[in-house]
Amino acid sequence: xxxxxxxxxxxxxxxxxxxxxxxxxxxxxxxxxxxxxxxxxxxxxxxxxx
Numbered sequence: 001x002x003x004x005x006x007x008x009x010x011x012x013x014x015x016x017x018x019x020x021x022x023x024x025x026x027x028x029x030x031x032x033x034x035x036x037x038x039x040x041x042x043x044x045x046x047x048x049x050x
Contacts, residue, residue, distance in 0.1 A: 001050060008046030015039035 016039045
């Protein structure tokens with residue numbers, strides 16, 4: 001595992017934590033959706049670099 005893929009995976013997990021937090025706070029669905037898409041893209045980018 002190189003540094004770039006690790007950073008992307010950690011970023012994706014951080015954003016996923018934000019999605020969970022925003023969901024619990026009943027934030028707007030559009031913000032949660034955008035954050036979730038960014039989280040998934042970051043994790044996929046990290047996994048593809050492995």
